[in-house]
Amino acid sequence: MSRATGRSIALRDHISQSIGDILTTSIGDRLMRRTYGSYLPQLVDHPATEANRLRLIAATAQAIMKWEPRTRVQRITTSFNAQGRCVIAIARRDLHSGAAVNSTVTI
Known part of the structure; x- marks a missing residue:
């Protein structure tokens, strides 16, 4: 179910x-569920160094692998938009x- 509309949505x-x-x-x-x-959320306010980008990627992969068993992560990239927000691009494969899905x- 979509959290925005309340209507049924596709599995993807x-x-x-x-x-x-x-x-x-x-x-x-x-x-x-502690x-x-x-x-x-704790990492995004840190400086945009290569070490912190790696931490963002690792935290993303770890959370998806633990909590979303219906998909497998293939690639994760990070960037920062003009407003300074972190944009995480995820290439994954739904089981x-x-x-292949990009989000x-x-x-």
């Missing part, structure tokens, strides 16, 4: 929506269909 879109939720939720925010989420999440 549901996985993308789920990934966005996982990556934008700080670990410890959910009361009944380990749900990712470390991305149900085998389709982005802005933090």
